[in-house]
Amino acid sequence: MEALLETKTLAAAKINHGLTAEKKIHFLRQMLRIRRFEQTALKQYQTSGQIGGFLHLYSGQESVAVGTLSLCGENDHVIAGYRMHGHALTAGMSMNECMAELFGRATGCSKGKGGSMHFFAPDKNFWGGHGIVGGQTPLGLGLAFGLKYKGLKGCCLCFLGDGAVNQGAYHESLNLAALWDLPVIYIIENNQYSMGTSLERSSAFSKCLAARAEAYDIVWDHVSGEDLYEVRAKTWTAIQRAHTESRPTVLEIATYRYFGHSVSDANAKKYRRPEEIEKYRTLHDPIQLWQKRLLEEEVLTEAQATELDAAAAAEAEEAVRFAKESPIPNPADIFSDVYSEVDRQTAAGQTGKFFFND
Numbered sequence: 001m002e003a004l005l006e007t008k009t010l011a012a013a014k015i016n017h018g019l020t021a022e023k024k025i026h027f028l029r030q031m032l033r034i035r036r037f038e039q040t041a042l043k044q045y046q047t048s049g050q051i052g053g054f055l056h057l058y059s060g061q062e063s064v065a066v067g068t069l070s071l072c073g074e075n076d077h078v079i080a081g082y083r084m085h086g087h088a089l090t091a092g093m094s095m096n097e098c099m100a101e102l103f104g105r106a107t108g109c110s111k112g113k114g115g116s117m118h119f120f121a122p123d124k125n126f127w128g129g130h131g132i133v134g135g136q137t138p139l140g141l142g143l144a145f146g147l148k149y150k151g152l153k154g155c156c157l158c159f160l161g162d163g164a165v166n167q168g169a170y171h172e173s174l175n176l177a178a179l180w181d182l183p184v185i186y187i188i189e190n191n192q193y194s195m196g197t198s199l200e201r202s203s204a205f206s207k208c209l210a211a212r213a214e215a216y217d218i219v220w221d222h223v224s225g226e227d228l229y230e231v232r233a234k235t236w237t238a239i240q241r242a243h244t245e246s247r248p249t250v251l252e253i254a255t256y257r258y259f260g261h262s263v264s265d266a267n268a269k270k271y272r273r274p275e276e277i278e279k280y281r282t283l284h285d286p287i288q289l290w291q292k293r294l295l296e297e298e299v300l301t302e303a304q305a306t307e308l309d310a311a312a313a314a315e316a317e318e319a320v321r322f323a324k325e326s327p328i329p330n331p332a333d334i335f336s337d338v339y340s341e342v343d344r345q346t347a348a349g350q351t352g353k354f355f356f357n358d
């Protein structure tokens with residue numbers, strides 16, 4: 001009863017109150033696009049033999065990326081770990097450039113050299129895709145520092161997993177975020193597992209990972225990823241804090257991943273019960289729940305929902321065609337766009353102009 005009351009309140013929260021039917025349907029479209037993109041990519045991984053390396057699927061967590069990024073303005077930046085197909089598509093990257101990246105094609109967002117973990121679109125304030133667990137946390141802090149240094153009203157949404165909270169780099173980042181009053185929002189996507197390890201096995205005080213922020217005098221909150229309204233309302237409070245007070249926040253969003261750590265994780269069902277996965281898929285799926293809500297609110301019809309889903313699936317199929325027809329990278333370019341080149345030979349490496357344009 002309490003939870004229902006709270007959800008009702010957050011649906012009526014100011015940031016949600018003015019949402020148009022179009023906007024609400026748009027959120028559903030975005031979530032469906034992530035789900036269909038990944039479903040199609042997984043099928044291609046298993047059948048075409050043309051996708052190499054890792055494939056970390058985000059399915060089950062869509063409401064987190066869609067809810068939080070829906071609040072981003074022009075000076076807000078996003079950075080994530082390696083499970084970030086959802087953030088990338090929500091940030092505005094096309095399925096074509098993302099699928100082509102999975103296929104290792106020159107038309108991919110990272111010219112086919114990054115793969116699943118390294119989708120990047122700095123022009124959309126999306127700073128990737130980082131394979132080192134927790135590696136994005138000091139970088140996200142740096143983006144926030146850049147905003148404050150330039151006197152811009154903005155913030156950085158920095159996503160990390162429940163396993164990443166145990167990395168030292170994250171704690172160093174929290175310390176500086178509080179010490180220097182930086183507009184960074186750490187969003188812990190607590191999907192309950194890090195690789196094949198449950199939260200209880202990997203974290204001391206597993207009941208609330210966000211509460212660790214208290215040690216750094218940082219405000220934190222706990223969020224249910226099942227409800228887009230709640231995700232938006234609580235993220236908006238954090239964004240306001242960043243924009244108006246230049247203070248950090250830690251949000252822990254409860255969510256769940258349906259697939260293994262990566263497709264290489266053949267034991268996805270051995271470290272958790274198949275019934276557990278089934279329970280989340282059937283009772284707690286964020287897309288189904290949002291769709292149900294929009295049907296109840298009578299802003300969506302069943303026919304529209306079917307249409308949106310079909311369009312997302314068709315877009316994903318088209319992306320596969322695009323990827324397959326795209327050229328592979330030129331071997332002569334193998335050493336271009338790599339860190340050593342950027343770091344040593346270009347103005348970007350010497351001046352940091354990727355972020356600071358002046």
Ligand SMILES: Cc1ncc(C[n+]2csc(CCOP(=O)(O)OP(=O)(O)O)c2C)c(N)n1
Nearest residue numbers: 083131132133161162163164191193194195
């Ligand atoms: C510094 C570092 N240590 C170990 C690894 C191996 N590794 C890859 S993913 C992962 C688990 C991370 O789990 P979590 O942060 O919960 O993210 P999730 O996969 O649940 O999204 C580990 C240990 C790594 N990539 N980087």
